[in-house]
Amino acid sequence: MSLWQHKLVQSVQWRNRLRQLVTPKQVAQAINVSESSLKRWCDRGLLKTVRTPGGHRRVAVADVVEFLRKSGHDLVRPALLGLPSTTGQGALAVSRARDQMRDALLAGDVELCRRTAFDLHLAGKSVSVVCDFVLAASMHDIGDRWDCEEAEIYQERRATMICLRLLSELRSSIPAPPERKPSALGGTPECDPYLIPTTMAEIVLRQNGWRAQSLGSRLPFATLVAAIRDVRPQLFWLSVSHLDDVDRFLAEYRAFYDEVRSQVAVVVGGRALTESLRRQMEYSAYGDTMQHLEAFARTLQRSFRQEPREEVSDRSGMSKRSRSVKRPDK
Ligand code: B12
Numbered sequence: 001m002s003l004w005q006h007k008l009v010q011s012v013q014w015r016n017r018l019r020q021l022v023t024p025k026q027v028a029q030a031i032n033v034s035e036s037s038l039k040r041w042c043d044r045g046l047l048k049t050v051r052t053p054g055g056h057r058r059v060a061v062a063d064v065v066e067f068l069r070k071s072g073h074d075l076v077r078p079a080l081l082g083l084p085s086t087t088g089q090g091a092l093a094v095s096r097a098r099d100q101m102r103d104a105l106l107a108g109d110v111e112l113c114r115r116t117a118f119d120l121h122l123a124g125k126s127v128s129v130v131c132d133f134v135l136a137a138s139m140h141d142i143g144d145r146w147d148c149e150e151a152e153i154y155q156e157r158r159a160t161m162i163c164l165r166l167l168s169e170l171r172s173s174i175p176a177p178p179e180r181k182p183s184a185l186g187g188t189p190e191c192d193p194y195l196i197p198t199t200m201a202e203i204v205l206r207q208n209g210w211r212a213q214s215l216g217s218r219l220p221f222a223t224l225v226a227a228i229r230d231v232r233p234q235l236f237w238l239s240v241s242h243l244d245d246v247d248r249f250l251a252e253y254r255a256f257y258d259e260v261r262s263q264v265a266v267v268v269g270g271r272a273l274t275e276s277l278r279r280q281m282e283y284s285a286y287g288d289t290m291q292h293l294e295a296f297a298r299t300l301q302r303s304f305r306q307e308p309r310e311e312v313s314d315r316s317g318m319s320k321r322s323r324s325v326k327r328p329d330k
Contacts, residue, residue, distance in 0.1 A: 020060070023059075024059060027059055032076040032077070042059070046067065046071070062173050069121065094125070098138055100116050102142065105159035108155070108158050108159075114166060127170055127203050127290075128290040132290050132291055138163075164195060176206075182233075183233040184202075185228065186236055186238060186267075189218075189252075190219060191242060192239070192240060192241050192242045192272070194217060194241035198239045200290050201237045204293055204297075205235070205237075208301070210297060224260075225256060233264055234264060234300065234304070235264065236260065236266050237267045239270040240272045250277070261282070265285070265300055266284045267293060267296055268283045
């Protein structure tokens with residue numbers, strides 16, 4: 001088995017572990033509390049449990065991770081839950097984490113990348129912060145180094161693969177939103193191969209309780225219309241990192257927006273959407289970062305709890321052009 005095959009197997013194993021069920025005793029030992037305290041938390045609903053057919057309590061590792069993020073308890077023995085060892089730095093400062101992540105990405109050190117992201121996640125940092133300030137910032141840095149011939153193309157490609165793998169692992173560590181939650185879809189237009197930002201959007205929205213799914217990259221607008229018709233999401237994000245024919249994009253986007261504007265809130269963002277381009281577009285909201293997307297999604301969710309058609313007060317920091325939002329199906 002090659003080194004890369006070995007790393008891929010490790011990544012799959014890691015994601016499977018997050019879906020695994022463990023006993024309350026294992027959790028108690030992993031976070032160094034008594035089993036009775038842990039069972040009390042389970043009884044009070046602070047830690048979600050399921051019952052085996054024999055009536056025994058079990059906890060999903062992803063739910064333990066969520067509990068640790070909210071409660072602030074330390075993970076003393078991660079190996080007991082099959083989780084990666086931490087860097088031992090607890091709530092690593094975001095700027096230090098970014099430097100550590102960039103260096104680990106450049107060196108292809110998957111394990112250090114995983115530990116760095118996981119440390120922040122366990123310390124309660126939102127996925128949007130990890131995405132904007134650690135992963136995206138590291139990739140920007142790597143891109144600049146490639147541009148200045150200080151990094152090899154293979155290092156940039158490898159860093160992209162590692163980022164996508166980390167995002168997939170982070171996704172597994174977030175409990176799946178229930179069926180009744182609003183849904184979101186998104187992707188990139190046909191000329192845009194950039195996968196990381198749209199993958200980030202999916203995970204950020206899932207952490208905020210949306211049943212979000214990225215459709216991936218290079219999607220013709222006609223198929224996006226079909227996806228919206230079939231899935232009927234409440235939110236659609238379009239991430240635009242690269243455009244080769246701006247006029248064609250604008251024409252196709254306008255036709256797309258006219259078709260879907262009454263069905264879904266459309267949020268746009270991405271490096272290629274310059275201000276002058278945005279001025280020629282209509283959309284429900286625009287954002288520069290995953291944090292902006294998160295803030296808008298929260299505002300939209302709040303509006304679902306209010307009367308239908310009520311004007312949404314936007315505290316997201318995103319600019320709005322028009323808005324037409326339907327409530328999630330009950
Ligand atoms: C990885 C990479 C690639 C990969 C992408 C692989 C993949 N499948 O994703 C590949 C190999 C395809 C690639 C190709 C090229 N690349 Co390239 N690439 C990069 C790199 C290093 C990282 C991109 C990335 O994923 N960044 C991380 C994301 C998360 O950051 P982001 O895009 O800024 O997204 C953030 C915000 O924009 C926002 N956001 C994004 N989408 C959305 C959506 C919504 C709704 C909201 C609210 C917010 C939002 O939130 C994100 C998180 O903060 C960048 C460097 C950089 N600055 O990003 C260069 C970079 C973008 N590439 C560059 C170049 C030049 C190219 C090529 C032309 C190289 C070549 N000669 O072939 C080709 C172009 C191919 C094409 N058709 O587009 C240049 C672009 C320069 C420019 N002026 O536009 C860059 C900037 C590198 C550099 N410093 O020179 N590239």
